[in-house]
Amino acid sequence: MSSETLLYIILAGILSLGLALFQYFTKKKSMSRINMLFSFLRFLTVFSVLLLIINPSFDQVKVSVEKPNLVVAIDNSSSVKHLKQEKALLDFVESIKSNKEIQTKFNINYYSFGVNLKSSDSITFSDKQTNISKAFTQLNQIYKQTTSPTVLITDGNQTFGNDYQFTSNTYKQPIYPIILGDTITYIDLKIQQFNVNKYAFLKNKFPVEAILVYNGNKSIKSQFVVKSGNTTLYSKAINFSKNDNSEVINFTLPANRVGVGNYRATLVPLESEKNKINNTKNFAVEVINQKTKIAIVSDFLHPDIGALKKSIESNEQRSVSIVNPKNIINKFNDFQLIILYQPNNTFNTIIDRLDSEKRNRFVIIGPKTSLSFINRVSKDYSHTITDQTEDYLPELNINYSPFIIDDIDFESLPPLISNYGEVKFNIPFESILNKNVNGVSTNEPLLSTFETNGKREAVLFGENIWQWRAQSYINEKSFNGFDNFIGKLIQYLATSKQKSRLNIDYQSFYNGSGNIIIKAEFFDKNYIFDTRESLNITITDKISKEKKTFPFILKNNNYQVDLSSLPPSEYSFTVRATNENISKSGGFQILEYNVEQQFLNADVTKLQQLATNSSGSSYFIANTENVISDLLRDNRYVPIQKSSKNTIPLIDWKYLLAVITLSLGLEWFLRKYNGLI
Known part of the structure; x- marks a missing residue:
């Protein structure tokens, strides 16, 4: 409280006392008890009111001791069980739980991870994949502002995700890997990688690539075989040595039957191999009758065209050609779907042909589109011409019915540049996405579809959809979400099936x-x-x-x-x-x-590098007696005393209002009782 405020309080006390004495004692030669009580109550009332006007504040200081966190991240994937390390892992976790010194020094939080991180110490070793880097990303969101050394109990075998050994660049906590496994090298043959397309075309041959790896010191011979059922489709003799320990095989297989074909590739194992599961790889290829050919028609270049081509061709069933409006007429019948990118007067012949043949189409309208041309040739919708543009964010319509739309976090996507003005439809239509301006929904369509006269059409009222594909990759580290969204739209337009409930x-x-x-x-x-x-x-x-x-x-x-x-x-x-x-x-x-089940050993090198990069230490599960003592002795992990000061203004002190109410009420009652009112 400042000296100025204290001076105001003293003056308020003097003024309150003066007013009370002036009313009850100036005309009296002696002080009666009742007048003294009245004076006190009046003083209390006036002083309390003046205090509220001055509104002094008081500092409330709270002191607390905050212990450091100890994060125990436990690998819950089936590879731990496959390496027969589950008992050693559970025993080590139990030793942490029963150690009273660790419990006293740290706030211990247990997590299990496989595909995702979970706040739990319940271990089932049932996760089918492991993403260690994602676990650290999620832990970083929780413990970013705290001291939280992390005990990572894992075999280090990650099946997908970013390389976790450089996690210390973002996760600023010391990491103590507990390595589940040993450094013993076993003789092993395995199919390291198998590359094959998901689709093939009838009467064609599809390519297959197999990367075979040998781990051992002796020269050995084996056989690589690919079968469909009991029929051998491909076979090759394989020779490996200590120095020549890998081979890449490229071959083709015939696609003779429409549908899903199942195949089994085997690198014949050695008798002394410990892990024979990784010698076999099952794969499938769906054989289809024909490829859907799509044309993107435009008379100028734009990044949207390349983004659409990449997205559509991410499905091997489709191919995209980029053509000029003047050149498409001669090969019009080669395409099952036409995409008209920002059409103008040069598209007149194409649209006439599409209308006469009742062909499906996808129209993209942007600032470079001739709206007068669109309004003239389209019978289904029209766009108000204003010669102005606006940036519109997408807003997903969850009631869209023709096909399933996955929300690819549309709210995070950048705005599209669109022509400003109202769009009027003359027929029933459904919007996939609506326009949103600065968080306010306009209920105007941004991407819509409709069916009329036996044809289907989609209209996108915006330019720069390539930015959506880029942002989708930033969000998910993959183009799959955006590509699947475009793929479903193309699939809907490329077929003529009726709407289903x-x-x-x-x-x-x-x-x-x-x-x-x-x-x-x-x-x-x-x-x-x-x-x-x-x-x-x-x-x-x-x-x-x-x-x-x-x-x-x-x-x-x-x-x-x-x-x-x-x-x-x-x-x-x-x-x-x-x-x-x-x-x-x-x-x-x-x-x-x-x-x-493809792993034979723990990934010791990466786990040791992870510990070094994060200023931690690594330990093998068989020698973990030092990890607890190291954590207890480390001077980086000490309790922190924190003080928090909270400034409380007097006007927030509700008891003062009660004092004013009580003193006024009591004074009135006593004056009434003594006949002074």
Whole structure:
């Protein structure tokens, strides 16, 4: 409290006392007890009111002791169990829990990780993949502003994600890897990598690349064989030595039958091999009849065109050609879908041909589009001409019904440049995305689709969609989200199937190590997304004939079911709506492959490098007696005394209001009682 405020309080006390004495004692020669009480109550009232006007503040200081955190991150992947290290891991975790000195010095937090990080010390060794770098990214968000040494209990075998040995660049905590495994080198043959396209075309041959690796000191011979069922399709003798310990094989296989073809590649194991699982790789290729050819028509170059081409061709079933409006007419029938990029008067012949043949199309309208031309040739919609542009953010319409749309975090995508003005549709349409300006929805379409006269059309009212693809990569470290979004739009436009109330999104085959998620959408009779329906999927194993039923869970703007627990096999399924007689059927295969079983040793080098880079230390699981003592002796991890000062103004002290109320009420009551009122 400042000296100036203290002076005001003293003056307030003198003034309050003077007013009280003036009223009750100036005309009296003696002090009666009742007048003294009245004076005191009046003094208390006036002084309290003046205190509220002055409003002095008081500093409240709280002192607390904050212990450092000890983060224990435990590998929950199946590779730990495959290396037979699960008992040693659980014993070490139990030793931390039972150590009273560690409990006293640290706040201990337990996490398990595989695909994702979870706050739990419940270990099942069931995760099918490991992403150590993602675990550190998530831990960094929690412990960024604290002292939190991290004990990492793992074999160091990461199946996907960024290289974790450089995690210390972002995760500024000392890391103590507990290495599950040993440094013993075993003789091992394995298929290190297998590259094959997901699709092939009937009567063609598809390329296959296999990278074979040998770990050992002796010269050995083996055989590389690829089979389909019991039929051998490819075979080659392989020779390895200590110095010549890898080989890349490139070959082709025939695509003779439409559908999913299953294959098994085997590098014949040696009798002395410890791990023979990594000698085999199952793979599948879907053979299709023809490739969808798509034309992007534009009379100028723009990054959007390249981004669309990359996204569409990410699916091997599709090919894209970039053509000029003057050159497409001669090869018009070569394409199943035409994309018109910012059309103008030079597109007149193309649009006439599309209209006469009732062909599907995708129109992109931007600042370089001739709106007068669009308004003249289009019978379905028109755009107000203002010669002004505006930046519009995308807003997902969760009630869009023609096909399933995954939210690729549209709110984080940059705005598109669009022509300012109202868009008027003359026919019913559905918007995938609406325009949003500075967080305010305009209910104007940004990306819409409609069906009329037997044809389908999509219209995007914006330029610079290439920035969406770039931002999608920044968000997810992958183009897959954006590419799948464009792929579904292209698939919808390239077919002529009628709208369905029940839509299913699934793949024809899945790798056994990945998540198997099937998505569904259900719409009411007005084609509005119905969240009240209950969907169930009945799965039938075609080999064992076993049937299982799973419920769909409503998540975001679709229904989902996780079938990752199913073993590798070939399945058929039927999705049914509980309240209505609507169902859809399909089938898929799960390939036998467990990436976590491909490892023979712990990745000691990376874990030791991780410890060095983060100013920590590494320990083998068999020699962990020093890790606890090292943590206890390290002077970097000491309790921190923190003080927090909170300034409280008197006006927030509610008891003062009670004092004023009580003193005024008591004075009035006593004056009334003594006949002074």
